[in-house]
Amino acid sequence: MKLxxxxxxxxxxxxxxxxxxxxxxDILKALSTVEDPDLKRDLVTLNMVKDxxxxxxxxxxxxxxxxxxxxxxxxxxxxxxxxVRKEVGENVEIDIRMTSSVTSLRDNAPLLPGVKNxxxxxxxxGGVGKSTVTTNLAVALAQSGAKVGLIDADIYGxxxxxxxxxxxxxxEVKVINGKNIIVPLEQYGVKLISIGFLTPPESxxxxxxxxxxxxLKQFISDADWxxxxxxxxxxxxxxxxxxxxxxxxxxxxxxxxxxxxxKVALADAMxxxxxxxxxxxxxxxxxxxENMAYFTPDELPDNKYxxxxxxxxxxxxxxxxxxxxxxxxxxxxxxxxxxxxLPAVLKEGITxxxxxxxxxxxxxxxxxxxxxxxxxxxxxxxx
Numbered sequence: 260m261k262l263x264x265x266x267x268x269x270x271x272x273x274x275x276x277x278x279x280x281x282x283x284x285d286i287l288k289a290l291s292t293v294e295d296p297d298l299k300r301d302l303v304t305l306n307m308v309k310d311x312x313x314x315x316x317x318x319x320x321x322x323x324x325x326x327x328x329x330x331x332x333x334x335x336x337x338x339x340x341x342x343v344r345k346e347v348g349e350n351v352e353i354d355i356r357m358t359s360s361v362t363s364l365r366d367n368a369p370l371l372p373g374v375k376n377x378x379x380x381x382x383x384x385g386g387v388g389k390s391t392v393t394t395n396l397a398v399a400l401a402q403s404g405a406k407v408g409l410i411d412a413d414i415y416g417x418x419x420x421x422x423x424x425x426x427x428x429x430x431e432v433k434v435i436n437g438k439n440i441i442v443p444l445e446q447y448g449v450k451l452i453s454i455g456f457l458t459p460p461e462s463x464x465x466x467x468x469x470x471x472x473x474x475l476k477q478f479i480s481d482a483d484w485x486x487x488x489x490x491x492x493x494x495x496x497x498x499x500x501x502x503x504x505x506x507x508x509x510x511x512x513x514x515x516x517x518x519x520x521x522k523v524a525l526a527d528a529m530x531x532x533x534x535x536x537x538x539x540x541x542x543x544x545x546x547x548x549e550n551m552a553y554f555t556p557d558e559l560p561d562n563k564y565x566x567x568x569x570x571x572x573x574x575x576x577x578x579x580x581x582x583x584x585x586x587x588x589x590x591x592x593x594x595x596x597x598x599x600x601l602p603a604v605l606k607e608g609i610t611x612x613x614x615x616x617x618x619x620x621x622x623x624x625x626x627x628x629x630x631x632x633x634x635x636x637x638x639x640x641x642x
């Protein structure tokens with residue numbers, strides 16, 4: 260009788276082990292039918308499924324997204340649950356944990372080794388709100404859970420200190436291996452460096468091009484950026500020494516072009532976009548942002564007045580075959596936020612939603628770019 264009991268228990272345990280193994284394989288088989296909407300490949304092939312655990316009446320696993328700012332998180336979760344439910348039935352509890360690991364092609368980079376993606380934010384001309392957009396993008400990405408840094412590369416007209424309400428602060432300097440290293444300031448979850456932190460706010464920076472380029476190189480190589488998912492570079496208007504210095508110093512993941520809808524801005528934005536697409540530079544353009552796309556009064560939030568023209572940024576994106584990341588309305592609160600140093604994305608309203616959507620779309624395009632193209636190389640120019 261005792262021997263029979265032992266054999267029975269062993270038999271049950273072996274059967275449960277076989278069922279558990281089969282169930283694990285079945286879960287993977289089910290999830291191999293779930294496609295990442297952006298990358299157009301299944302989650303199992305993309306190695307996005309981790310830590311499958313099967314207990315009595317319960318299946319749990321982790322889905323590792325390509326960015327914490329993923330706008331399709333709930334769709335992916337629902338698709339996973341539907342696929343597994345079809346395999347295991349309705350009576351099994353399904354626990355799906357969603358986490359993220361931002362993708363990168365910058366393996367073994369000598370400069371900024373802990374930075375996964377370097378993103379240039381550019382415009383053809385001044386006055387289109389590029390720094391405002393960069394500020395709110397950085398904060399929105401940080402709000403999503405990403406590790407974010409921002410370099411104010413507009414050496415002659417730095418505005419990031421004002422927009423982050425830290426224009427009177429100065430970064431610390433520490434010595435590492437006998438070398439002075441700048442410690443970026445941190446505000447609203449974003450690490451910051453700007454020439455505005457190193458000079459009095461009322462003083463003009465009167466430097467020739469090589470000196471400005473040297474400052475940008477120091478912000479890149481002589482600062483302790485640590486681990487970052489995204490490092491945004493707020494470039495000056497136009498196509499200048501600073502732009503060339505950036506692409507010659509580090510491989511840039513991609514560029515974003517900011518414009519307003521009117522023709523005079525679009526003409527210059529087209530030049531900025533074309534610069535990154537030149538064969539000798541060859542930096543992928545992640546998309547176009549149309550700022551001041553329409554005017555919306557606070558008292559009439561559903562009304563849109565196209566005072567600078569309509570869909571200029573959209574038409575530019577379509578012409579060059581790049582995504583339109585979003586359209587940002589012209590509202591008084593954005594100007595007030597910039598002046599007060601409290602970014603609009605931290606407040607409630609249509610502007611916060613617009614910038615959150617921009618951040619999600621940018622994160623998506625970075626993930627698509629990293630899954631589709633090869634790593635960007637440093638630019639080698641003889642002149």
